Amino acid sequence: MNRFHIGLVVNPLAGLGGSVALKGSDGADTAALAQQLGAEAKAPQRAAQALEQLLNDAAQIKISTGAGLLGEQSCQLAGLQCEVVYQGADPSTATDSKELARRLIEDAKVDLLVFAGGDGTARDIHGICPAEQPVLGIPAGVKIHSGVYAVSPRAAGKVMAQMVRGELTTVTHADVMDIDETAFRQGTVRAKRFGELLVPAELRYVQAVKMGGRESDELVLADIAADFIESMEDDVLYIMGSGSTVAAIMEDLQLPNTLLGVDVVKNGKLFAQDVTAKQLEQWIIKEQQAAVIVVTVIGGQGHLFGRGNQQLSSKLLAHLGKDAIRVVASKRKLQHLDGRPLLVDTGDHQVDDALSGVIRVTTGYHDEVFMQIAAP
Known part of the structure; x- marks a missing residue:
């Protein structure tokens, strides 16, 4: 029996700046400052929350991912076995996320690429992802304007489970959005569309693109x-x-x-x-x-x-x-x-x-x- 092949990319730096009021974690300096201020990585745990929804379907899936915080730890937390196909740097960088995604798409040829992060992670994935590759985001960042993310980690897991069981086959293109974090920290939202990714079309579980602009009334x-x-x-x-x-x-x-x-x-x-x-x-x-x-x-x-x-x-x-x-x-x-x-x-x-x-x-x-x- 052919098992449904999931590729998992976890950006361990995603969301670090949120709890310490840094409005994001783009850039190595910002991530380092967030950690100095006591921020803890949440992305591995949020990815695990999504993967837990697959426990009943463990025999029907194969998960390929990166070592440690890049995905292996999330699989272990969820009680699922995985194949490690990439060993990243310590500490992790954005390059690791992109290289792991590239290997999962090109070498492992996964059926679905799943990534945990924020809008910056979605941009990185978009930069290397072929137009025909189905993907799904697990929300783990501070700012999530893109329509490629599920509304919550558990919702992402439910979408994956539906795909594994053959209950969900329709896909649609969703916008990849990101904002200027420097302007964001100064109170200005300056969002930009960077392209599209192919995502499962389950509107109960996949979020809409955030509406911009101030209330006019x-x-x-x-x-x-x-x-x-x-x-x-x-x-x-x-x-x-x-x-x-x-x-x-x-x-x-x-x-x-x-x-x-x-x-x-x-x-x-x-x-x-x-x-x-x-x-x-x-x-x-x-x-x-x-x-x-x-x-x-x-x-x-x-x-x-x-x-x-x-x-x-x-x-x-x-x-x-x-x-x-x-x-x-x-x-x-x-x-x-x-x-x-x-x-x-x-x-x-x-x-x-x-x-x-x-x-x-x-x-x-x-x-x-x-x-x-x-x-x-």
Whole structure:
């Protein structure tokens, strides 16, 4: 029996900058700084979460990958056997990801190339991948604008399992997007399309390309801001997530705002700006300060957590719970989801499951709608 051949590429540097507020990890210097600040590699664990969905189909698959953090460790964590076809440098570089992918495509001739990373990794794969090669991304980066990634690691695993079982055969071309990280760290989104990759056409599990641009309806944003500010309580830390809807609240409060970072407000004043996951955990978990998390919806995708706001760690979310989350978004942004649920991808499936279900979304002044949260 011919086994379904999966090629696995894990970029161990992906996502390192998220929890320490570096807005990405492109470049060796940034990755090194993130590690100095205490960031830990999450990509191998996220890849393992995807691979765990294949345990029931282990006899029908063959996995080829790189040594250690490049993929072998993820297979071991998931309890799956693999063939190591490449030994990379220590520490790993972007060259390793591209060379491993090239060998998996050209030499191993895999049926599906799976890679864990962010938009930078997708660009690297696009640079060496033939147009006819099916691929699938496991989201592990800080910024994920590309449409080649599943909505979560477990969702990526479900797509792979469907392909292994012959339940999913349709493929489609999806955009590879990336942004200028230097501009991103200064609060400017400058996205660019770099091409397409061939991905499985399972729209429940593969994310849409992120919608760019700021919310244009200033009156709606003003109403949302007014409603939120009216509800603010004394001596509570308000953890203000990224995005233009939250920025409108900060503007109404006349406080400086990190558009693509996380700020903290207490008693109407800026408590801290552009904070890290460790800082938030110190104040809220160790010092037991009361807190509310304020987030908006990523346009076109629907993510609340796990895309550009890794400072809001699964540990923090588990501590605070769903009742401490305040979601703000315009009805137009929600309508663009075309009936799809809001999404969470914290890196901890137990936390994701705990956040699932119905949540209220503030859409105007004293105006709310109910939305479903899912963890595919």
